Amino acid sequence: MFLGWLISVAAAAQGTGDEAKNFTARKENASPLSQQVEDLKQAALELNRDLLILEEDLLFPANTQIAVYVSADVGHYFQLDAIKLHIDDQLVASHLYTEKQNSAMNRGGIQRLYLGNLKTGKHEITAFVHGYGPQQREYKRAATYTLKKDQNPTMLEMRIKDSTASMEPEFEFKEWQLQ
Amino acid sequence: MSVLRPGRLTSSASALLLSLLALPVLAKDKPLSTVADLRYGVALYNYYQNHNLEAMTELMVAQKKGGIKGHGDNPEIMAGGFSMAYGMERHASEIFERLLDANRPQRTRDSAWFYLAQMRYLRGDWIAAEEALAKISAKPHEELAPQVAGLRFNLAVQRNRMDEAAGILRANAKSPLAPYMQFNLGAAYSREGEFSAAIPYFQQLQKLPQVTSEYLGLYDKAMTAAGYAALLDKQYAQAIGHFSQVRLDSPLSNRALLGYGWAAVEQGDYQLALRPWQQLARRSLVDEYTQEALVAIPYAYEKMGYKNQALQEFRNAEAGYLAEIAQLRQVIGQVQGYAIREALNIDRSTDINWLDHAQQQQLSPQLTYLITLFAREDFLGLVRELRDLLAIQNQFREWQTKLDFYSAMLDEREANRARELDTLARERLEDKITELEVQRASAAAQVARLRSQQDFLGLVDETDAARLERIVRAEKNIATLQRGAWDLGVEVMPPEELETLQESLRRQKGLMLWRAMDMYEERLWRAEVELADLDRELSATRATQQRIQTILDKGFDLQPYRQRIATAAEQLLVQSTDIDRAIELSQNALRSKVLLVLEQQQARLEHYLAQSRLSIARLLDQTVSEPARAAPAATEGG
Numbered sequence: 001m002f003l004g005w006l007i008s009v010a011a012a013a014q015g016t017g018d019e020a021k022n023f024t025a026r027k028e029n030a031s032p033l034s035q036q037v038e039d040l041k042q043a044a045l046e047l048n049r050d051l052l053i054l055e056e057d058l059l060f061p062a063n064t065q066i067a068v069y070v071s072a073d074v075g076h077y078f079q080l081d082a083i084k085l086h087i088d089d090q091l092v093a094s095h096l097y098t099e100k101q102n103s104a105m106n107r108g109g110i111q112r113l114y115l116g117n118l119k120t121g122k123h124e125i126t127a128f129v130h131g132y133g134p135q136q137r138e139y140k141r142a143a144t145y146t147l148k149k150d151q152n153p154t155m156l157e158m159r160i161k162d163s164t165a166s167m168e169p170e171f172e173f174k175e176w177q178l179q
Numbered sequence: 180m181s182v183l184r185p186g187r188l189t190s191s192a193s194a195l196l197l198s199l200l201a202l203p204v205l206a207k208d209k210p211l212s213t214v215a216d217l218r219y220g221v222a223l224y225n226y227y228q229n230h231n232l233e234a235m236t237e238l239m240v241a242q243k244k245g246g247i248k249g250h251g252d253n254p255e256i257m258a259g260g261f262s263m264a265y266g267m268e269r270h271a272s273e274i275f276e277r278l279l280d281a282n283r284p285q286r287t288r289d290s291a292w293f294y295l296a297q298m299r300y301l302r303g304d305w306i307a308a309e310e311a312l313a314k315i316s317a318k319p320h321e322e323l324a325p326q327v328a329g330l331r332f333n334l335a336v337q338r339n340r341m342d343e344a345a346g347i348l349r350a351n352a353k354s355p356l357a358p359y360m361q362f363n364l365g366a367a368y369s370r371e372g373e374f375s376a377a378i379p380y381f382q383q384l385q386k387l388p389q390v391t392s393e394y395l396g397l398y399d400k401a402m403t404a405a406g407y408a409a410l411l412d413k414q415y416a417q418a419i420g421h422f423s424q425v426r427l428d429s430p431l432s433n434r435a436l437l438g439y440g441w442a443a444v445e446q447g448d449y450q451l452a453l454r455p456w457q458q459l460a461r462r463s464l465v466d467e468y469t470q471e472a473l474v475a476i477p478y479a480y481e482k483m484g485y486k487n488q489a490l491q492e493f494r495n496a497e498a499g500y501l502a503e504i505a506q507l508r509q510v511i512g513q514v515q516g517y518a519i520r521e522a523l524n525i526d527r528s529t530d531i532n533w534l535d536h537a538q539q540q541q542l543s544p545q546l547t548y549l550i551t552l553f554a555r556e557d558f559l560g561l562v563r564e565l566r567d568l569l570a571i572q573n574q575f576r577e578w579q580t581k582l583d584f585y586s587a588m589l590d591e592r593e594a595n596r597a598r599e600l601d602t603l604a605r606e607r608l609e610d611k612i613t614e615l616e617v618q619r620a621s622a623a624a625q626v627a628r629l630r631s632q633q634d635f636l637g638l639v640d641e642t643d644a645a646r647l648e649r650i651v652r653a654e655k656n657i658a659t660l661q662r663g664a665w666d667l668g669v670e671v672m673p674p675e676e677l678e679t680l681q682e683s684l685r686r687q688k689g690l691m692l693w694r695a696m697d698m699y700e701e702r703l704w705r706a707e708v709e710l711a712d713l714d715r716e717l718s719a720t721r722a723t724q725q726r727i728q729t730i731l732d733k734g735f736d737l738q739p740y741r742q743r744i745a746t747a748a749e750q751l752l753v754q755s756t757d758i759d760r761a762i763e764l765s766q767n768a769l770r771s772k773v774l775l776v777l778e779q780q781q782a783r784l785e786h787y788l789a790q791s792r793l794s795i796a797r798l799l800d801q802t803v804s805e806p807a808r809a810a811p812a813a814t815e816g817g
Contacts, residue, residue, distance in 0.1 A: 034564065037765070038269055040571070040757055040761055042270060044575070044754060044758070047747065047751065048232070051582075054744070054747065058588070101224075101228065103227065107223070107227055108223050110221050110224055157217065
């Protein structure tokens with residue numbers, strides 16, 4: 001009786017896990033529906049792109065636009081937990097980082113923390129950074145940058161780096177110019 | 180034929196993730212060179228969080244705004260990888276084919292050929308995949324080399340070239356993919372019926388570090404597969420040994436317990452077979468192994484000669500199957516009746532590992548029948564497709580709301596402009612500014628003159644000015660009276676009184692002059708303050724005028740925005756309709772697959788039910804004709 005019921009090794013290899021891939025079945029996936037979905041995705045992406053550009057033009061005109069990005073080249077001495085961004089002593093953005101977001105940044109990803117408007121002139125940008133160092137030691141640091149806003153869009157990158165010399169994280173701002 | 184891959188690579192599209200891992204390294208090694216690179220980084224940030232739609236859009240915005248410079252072909256390779264991860268294989272193919280241009284560096288062409296080979300492999304086009312692999316240079320770059328080896332191995336397995344696959348495995352024994360290669364090679368030998376060749380590969384997996392859930396899952400899978408291979412190879416004791424190594428809380432434990440029982444039966448040890456089967460019988464009837472165990476138990480009792488016990492167990496099985504069939508019918512009715520995505524909890528916000536999802540009982544118990552369906556690539560492809568479509572639908576809804584808001588914002592700007600125009604007309608700001616400017620010029624000239632000439636009398640107040648005027652007039656009158664007395668001898672007043680009066684006037688005038696000199700600096704300061712006030716008023720009026728002028732000037736630019744919003748809104752409407760329709764079709768496709776599996780489960784249960792009933796009838800006949808033995812209590816174990 002059991003031979004009829006016995007599960008073949010091939011079936012065992014197919015697995016109950018999502019890891020198992022029935023690649024031959026991919027052919028089924030190349031159905032007219034899939035092709036239609038790909039076309040829809042392409043159209044949606046283009047529309048999304050145009051809408052994002054329109055939104056940026058409407059809400060953040062070039063002469064007042066400021067964007068603050070965060071990048072991290074850390075892992076040994078720092079794990080980012082939260083950032084609060086102040087412009088001229090006003091809180092404009094804050095973010096709590098998940099493990100996935102930390103990992104994304106450590107692998108080369110850059111987060112756009114803030115996109116807003118700023119009048120021309122001098123402004124003080126301050127980032128209050130909270131995180132954990134070796135042995136889960138808590139770190140609270142502030143990094144400040146004095147910005148002279150002109151008529152061009154301002155792109156500011158806050159870099160968080162491991163310092164092997166001090167075995168602590170370092171924070172620095174880099175202002176980008178449009179080319 | 181299936182091939183096992185690392186668990187993190189849960190989708191065929193994101194299977195390329197491992198290959199793409201090299202990209203951030205490249206990004207890190209080279210410092211950012213232009214501002215567009217920030218978008219490149221933002222795209223990666225989204226990609227690593229599985230936000231493929233956002234990642235793709237970010238790259239497209241960067242491209243529209245001038246492209247990403249300073250990273251060679253990486254952005255294009257990235258775009259290809261993102262496209263694959265987002266299920267846009269045609270688009271990805273186009274990108275990779277473009278990268279095959281002879282003018283591109285060898286490294287880029289190697290990557291492009293690899294991705295093309297990968298895509299062809301995923302489509303099951305083995306020959307075309309091998310053709311693409313053959314185009315890769317003999318020594319691909321170090322990030323790519325392990326991926327190429329992995330794909331060559333998979334192709335060798337798929338085409339039953341076991342010796343070649345074994346050779347690749349030997350050459351990559353330290354690769355993180357090696358455990359998967361070992362399992363897949365073992366499974367391939369098993370499929371060919373070469374069980375003795377298969378078992379050593381499965382056994383290799385006993386040496387895994389077994390620290391992560393992924394490795395533990397692979398270990399359980401290997402031990403189960405080794406058990407069945409040994410069973411088919413008639414190595415029953417060895418099979419029992421392998422099955423015993425599967426963790427009892429593993430998703431594969433049901434399968435292993437069933438196999439354990441059959442291996443014991445093959446050894447003639449029915450008592451031993453009952454141990455795992457009775458453990459299985461206590462579990463929920465939601466998979467084929469627990470269902471089979473219900474009829475396997477009375478089969479063992481019958482073989483042992485305990486017919487009454489067997490009869491009772493067949494009756495228990497019959498009741499169990501009937502209850503399960505009733506529940507299954509109810510689930511089938513529900514799946515037919517309501518949206519499949521609600522039944523399966525499909526939501527784009529969740530990055531679901533479907534196996535975990537099902538096992539964590541987030542699905543209704545009967546839907547755990549679908550675990551094997553979740554393991555199928557075509558089903559997962561449909562789920563991903565539906566999830567992507569739902570994400571687009573959500574985003575379109577958000578855009579619709581935003582566009583309404585932006586239109587209202589433009590209306591407000593327009594109204595504001597009209598109001599300002601009205602203000603401008605009413606207040607005649609231009610005239611006011613001209614008037615103020617004349618006043619200011621005159622006042623400034625006056626102040627400058629007073630300062631340069633130190634004209635302290637020019638700054639006396641009205642009272643003092645009147646008083647001074649009276650003194651001057653009185654002095655003139657006294658002089659007239661004195662001249663009259665001297666020239667004509669007419670004395671209106673005695674000369675002494677005139678002199679006294681004259682002295683008094685001189686003293687008063689002196690006092691006044693002294694006071695004017697004393698107050699000069701203060702009065703001049705006050706005059707300058709007034710002038711500054713006038714300046715401020717003038718500049719405020721100018722600012723008002725400037726603001727209004729800016730609004731007026733900008734007002735003319737609103738129209739292009741309105742046009743862009745209107746065009747986008749129209750596109751949104753059309754595309755939303757298409758997306759809604761595609762979602763409906765996608766849901767129907769999913770529903771059909773789910774129903775098919777549930778109906779197959781129902782058929783299987785009905786088959787077991789029929790077998791149970793036949794066995795009951797058979798045993799009842801035998802009970803009438805011969806006396807039965809009582810069964811001993813089965814010892815539990817596993």
